[in-house]
Amino acid sequence: MKYAEEFRDPKAAKGLLAQIAQVIDELGATKEKPVHIMEICGGHTHAIFRYGLDKLTPAGLEFIHGPGCPVCVLPMSRVDECVELAERPEVIFTTFGDAMRVPGTKKSLLQAKAEGADIRMVYSPLDALELARRNPDREVVFFGLGFETTTPSTALSIQQAASEELANFSVFCNHITVPPPIKALLDDPHMILDGFVGPGHVSMVIGVEPYRFIARDYGKPIVVAGFEPIDLLQSVLMVLEQMRDGRAEVENQYSRVVPDYGNPVSIAACDDVYEPRPTFEWRGLGEIDSSGLRIREKYVAFDAEAKFSIGYGKGAPRFVPEPEGCACGDVMTGRLKPVQCQQFGKGCTPEMPLGALMVSSEGACAAYYEYGGVDLEPAE
Amino acid sequence: MNQPMRRMKSDTVTLAHGGGGKAMRDLIEDVFVSVFEPDGMEDQARLTNGALASSGAQLAFTTDGFVVSPLEFPGGDIGKIAVCGTVNDLAVGGAEPLWLSAAFIIEEGVDVALLRRVVASMREAADEANVRIVTGDTKVVERGSADGIFITTSGVGVIPPDRNLSANRVQPGDVAIVNGVLGDHGAAILAARGDMALSVEIPSDCQPLNALMNATCETVDVRAARDATRGGLASALNEIAEAAGCGIEIEETALPLRTEVKGVCEILGLDPLYLANEGTLVLFVPEEEAERALDAMRSTAAGKEAVIIGRATTAHPKRVVMQTTFGGARIVDMLVGEQLPRIC
Numbered sequence: 001m002k003y004a005e006e007f008r009d010p011k012a013a014k015g016l017l018a019q020i021a022q023v024i025d026e027l028g029a030t031k032e033k034p035v036h037i038m039e040i041c042g043g044h045t046h047a048i049f050r051y052g053l054d055k056l057t058p059a060g061l062e063f064i065h066g067p068g069c070p071v072c073v074l075p076m077s078r079v080d081e082c083v084e085l086a087e088r089p090e091v092i093f094t095t096f097g098d099a100m101r102v103p104g105t106k107k108s109l110l111q112a113k114a115e116g117a118d119i120r121m122v123y124s125p126l127d128a129l130e131l132a133r134r135n136p137d138r139e140v141v142f143f144g145l146g147f148e149t150t151t152p153s154t155a156l157s158i159q160q161a162a163s164e165e166l167a168n169f170s171v172f173c174n175h176i177t178v179p180p181p182i183k184a185l186l187d188d189p190h191m192i193l194d195g196f197v198g199p200g201h202v203s204m205v206i207g208v209e210p211y212r213f214i215a216r217d218y219g220k221p222i223v224v225a226g227f228e229p230i231d232l233l234q235s236v237l238m239v240l241e242q243m244r245d246g247r248a249e250v251e252n253q254y255s256r257v258v259p260d261y262g263n264p265v266s267i268a269a270c271d272d273v274y275e276p277r278p279t280f281e282w283r284g285l286g287e288i289d290s291s292g293l294r295i296r297e298k299y300v301a302f303d304a305e306a307k308f309s310i311g312y313g314k315g316a317p318r319f320v321p322e323p324e325g326c327a328c329g330d331v332m333t334g335r336l337k338p339v340q341c342q343q344f345g346k347g348c349t350p351e352m353p354l355g356a357l358m359v360s361s362e363g364a365c366a367a368y369y370e371y372g373g374v375d376l377e378p379a380e
Numbered sequence: 381m382n383q384p385m386r387r388m389k390s391d392t393v394t395l396a397h398g399g400g401g402k403a404m405r406d407l408i409e410d411v412f413v414s415v416f417e418p419d420g421m422e423d424q425a426r427l428t429n430g431a432l433a434s435s436g437a438q439l440a441f442t443t444d445g446f447v448v449s450p451l452e453f454p455g456g457d458i459g460k461i462a463v464c465g466t467v468n469d470l471a472v473g474g475a476e477p478l479w480l481s482a483a484f485i486i487e488e489g490v491d492v493a494l495l496r497r498v499v500a501s502m503r504e505a506a507d508e509a510n511v512r513i514v515t516g517d518t519k520v521v522e523r524g525s526a527d528g529i530f531i532t533t534s535g536v537g538v539i540p541p542d543r544n545l546s547a548n549r550v551q552p553g554d555v556a557i558v559n560g561v562l563g564d565h566g567a568a569i570l571a572a573r574g575d576m577a578l579s580v581e582i583p584s585d586c587q588p589l590n591a592l593m594n595a596t597c598e599t600v601d602v603r604a605a606r607d608a609t610r611g612g613l614a615s616a617l618n619e620i621a622e623a624a625g626c627g628i629e630i631e632e633t634a635l636p637l638r639t640e641v642k643g644v645c646e647i648l649g650l651d652p653l654y655l656a657n658e659g660t661l662v663l664f665v666p667e668e669e670a671e672r673a674l675d676a677m678r679s680t681a682a683g684k685e686a687v688i689i690g691r692a693t694t695a696h697p698k699r700v701v702m703q704t705t706f707g708g709a710r711i712v713d714m715l716v717g718e719q720l721p722r723i724c
Contacts, residue, residue: 010706014707
């Protein structure tokens with residue numbers, strides 16, 4: 001398969017792994033005193049485990065799995081509000097597939113669907129728009145979820161609904177942005193981080209400029225990376241080389257997809273439709289300033305929170321504490337490895353997730369469970 | 381095909397067609413009986429077969445419900461799956477399938493023309509598999525109580541005296557063989573649902589596997605076989621590893637996959653190991669018989685692309701592990717829930 005298999009070439013990987021091992025040596029990093037690199041994006045976490053990169057790289061390198069799985073960081077109160085919306089008889093609730101299994105306080109969307117709520121899985125907000133056109137006597141609510149990758153398509157659907165005056169379409173907006181949680185993590189005194197592998201698809205939209213503060217204000221290297229194993233290994237090498245050379249820069253490994261200044265059409269659509277919320281809750285991380293997006297006043301007719309008086313629409317969402325024994329927060333900040341959590345594989349499995357990181361295949365715990373459940377003999 | 385004595389008078393199925401009266405008789409005679417041609421019109425089929433008389437022969441009996449959406453898709457329809465699925469469930473146990481029943485639950489409003497196409501394709505698949513549909517049932521339910529047509533088929537077959545296929549007979553060293561490409565059915569259904577506007581047409585692999593199983597069982601000692609339906613190859617291999625108590629190792633580079641299927645999986649974030657198949661099986665044979673098994677499989681229509689994908693091993697008992705193209709190893713676990721497309 002073109003444009004995929006070239007980036008999975010074992011020979012190229014071998015060369016990169018040897019170079020990584022050499023720079024790790026030059027940095028004097030060891031298993032006891034490793035270099036900590038955070039991959040921010042859940043897609044990267046998944047790829048690291050799928051290709052066993054954590055096992056192939058030297059012991060002196062440790063991956064810290066960042067907060068970049070939008071399904072995982074969604075607070076439970078918001079899932080409860082989704083269920084509440086979906087259970088209204090007039091509502092057709094539309095969502096991306098992998099949000100269906102996220103547990104709420106009482107139930108997930110999948111359970112609500114089984115109990116009779118009209119919940120439809122869609123692949124794009126434009127599918128939700130089409131449902132609204134075909135069902136003028138129903139209220140179609142789209143569950144807007146995700147980072148800058150999915151934010152523009154939701155914005156475009158709102159603009160489209162406005163131009164068609166589609167009164168029965170609205171968005172339950174839970175879109176979040178990448179830079180604020182990185183800043184929050186860097187400000188956390190417990191956090192030990194030496195550099196970042198930056199998210200590829202998010203950067204395709206926002207470009208690399210929004211990461212400048214990481215290098216400038218915190219002196220940490222960041223390399224925006226693609227999603228194939230060769231992309232990831234090359235990006236890790238670039239971060240390590242910056243460290244060795246005493247540099248802290250924003251570099252772009254994924255230049256075949258990511259333009260430095262992003263996608264201006266997407267950025268303009270987002271600016272038109274959204275503004276930052278003063279604060280937004282992240283599961284496992286707590287409230288983070290300016291990290292969520294809300295729909296601007298001029299599109300309030302398409303804002304499900306205002307329309308149905310729910311969540312921030314009626315003040316503030318209810319705070320729901322994590323279930324007892326759940327250590328997702330510690331795992332997300334790198335203080336615990338997934339397997340070190342007391343509940344891992346016992347009270348918390350992909351079948352019955354207790355915490356957020358076990359829910360989506362992009363969550364660190366689910367990826368560990370799926371691909372690393374037992375120790376394997378190394379491959380030849 | 382028989383000329384039906386009665387003709388359906390309407391273009392769509394209505395509740396009257398399930399009411400037990402004249403309309404139902406018309407439907408049964410015109411749409412089902414004239415195509416399936418059962419021996420009589422008693423309430424039960426009365427069957428005799430010489431194979432049953434051999435000493436040590438076993439009767440095999442299975443049932444399966446079919447609810448696929450859309451009802452028609454490239455490479456097949458619900459009728460073809462309903463026949464092939466039950467035939468294959470019998471075949472992978474070593475049985476030679478003989479007779480099927482077919483029970484239809486039809487949503488009112490279904491086009492009679494669609495129903496006729498489905499029934500014709502059942503007959504065609506039954507002829508291909510050399511089995512007969514000998515009895516059946518029809519119910520019509522209100523709109524919204526079913527999705528078009530649901531079909532349940534049951535099947536009876538005979539296992540010859542010398543055959544003993546069972547997952548717990550698989551031993552370390554045994555070789556795992558698949559008969560053809562993986563994931564075509566799952567990818568075909570995803571593409572045919574039209575949710576994603578994928579400009580690719582992948583035909584389902586839906587086909588009967590009894591001729592292939594028979595040819596292979598006649599040639600070598602097949603320890604066990606599974607058709608890789610829902611849950612895909614991953615689930616079939618996990619079932620065998622669990623029952624046999626040994627590990628199974630497969631090679632990613634050996635897995636036969638169409639480029640189109642790989643592409644669909646890349647775009648949607650799905651794993652082809654978990655995609656459903658309707659005409660693909662995996663079987664285990666002793667290593668020294670692997671070449672003869674491959675020859676036997678390749679001599680049949682359903683086995684032309686048969687290939688070795690891995691083996692049973694003493695390492696990692698009850699676990700399926702894949703050596704990846706990339707040089708790593710990863711666990712291939714049972715599917716959790718349904719495979720849901722990722723969002724980013």
